[in-house]
Amino acid sequence: MNFTKTTEQSSKYEHLEQMSVADLLSNINNEDKTVPLAVEKVLPQIETLVTKVVEKMKLGGRLFYIGAGTSGRLGIVDASECPPTFGVPFDLVNGIIAGGDKAIRRAVENAEDNTTQAWIDLQEQNIGANDVVIGIAASGTTPYVIEGLKKCNENNNITGCITCNEGSPLAVTAQFPIEVVVGPEFVTGSSRMKAGTAQKLVLNMISTATMIQLGKVKGNKMVDMQLSNDKLVDRGVKMIMSEISVDYDKASSLLKEFGNVRKAVDGFNNND
Structure with missing residues (x-):
């Protein structure tokens, strides 16, 4: 060839x-x-x-x-x-x-x-x-x-x-x-x-x-990302704050509870 x-x-x-x-x-x-x-x-x-x-x-x-x-x-x-x-x-x-x-x-x-x-x-x-x-x-x-x-x-x-x-x-x-x-x-x-x-x-x-x-992004956010360091945890907390209008502490506690941005948002909305 x-x-x-x-x-x-x-x-x-x-x-x-x-x-x-x-x-x-x-x-x-x-x-x-x-x-x-x-x-x-x-x-x-x-x-x-x-x-x-x-x-x-x-x-x-x-x-x-x-x-x-x-x-x-x-x-x-x-x-x-x-x-x-x-x-x-x-x-x-x-x-x-x-x-x-x-x-x-x-x-x-x-x-x-x-x-x-x-x-x-x-x-x-x-x-x-x-x-x-x-x-x-x-x-x-x-x-x-x-x-x-x-x-x-x-x-x-x-x-x-x-x-x-x-x-x-x-x-x-x-x-x-x-x-x-x-x-x-x-x-x-x-x-x-x-x-x-x-x-x-x-x-x-x-x-x-x-x-x-495949649905791994919501809006423009990495809602399924792994929370492998402090920077990403902080990013995740702020994503939750923007999605469901809660303060930083509440978003942080939700993230700790569910371990994932998508699950935290869905969990909050389902319990609301």
Whole structure:
């Protein structure tokens, strides 16, 4: 397959080492500004994939992200934020990285080139018929991710992908591809930059829109969030105050009683 890896093309900036700090920052920022516009162009593709994820989750399915390196880490970050933000089970959204958890902090040699490990990793999570798997790879050529999606396709799992090269092997493999073409990086080939930013934006959209569709947000509030620190407890108390017009102490006592913003509001209203 012949396709152009725009993520690997030479930066349009030369002699970076001769730039001042101000110029470096300004030029990086100028490149970063182009990323949301690239994401905007693929909103219909993101919508289609989110719709499928919601449909499968309503049937008891889960969401898996698989990736290597930066892409794998971004999937893990998004997955790990879902339980505290939306109060969902820790295994509803899962991030899997080539090389296992140790690869989160440092690269594992040749992990992304393993063509069989992704399916093994998914099987260890008891992947089921209603689970959706999204492969993340800026290049669109990562063997770990591509071969993982191929096995998912064979087993009738819904597959999607997030990549930053058009017409890549990964996009051809995924049933619902998202191709955010951000062009050459400021530092040639450093796809943790614009490509990574694009992937993060799309992941935010997928998980947030899915959770809202599943009823995990009320109005614009995270009413099911986990109260894991003082800041979040204070936020929860203020949410209750705005919902049912009670003072801080009363809202705080309700939150302690019910342990959750939604339950506290519902409990107060039911007893009112």
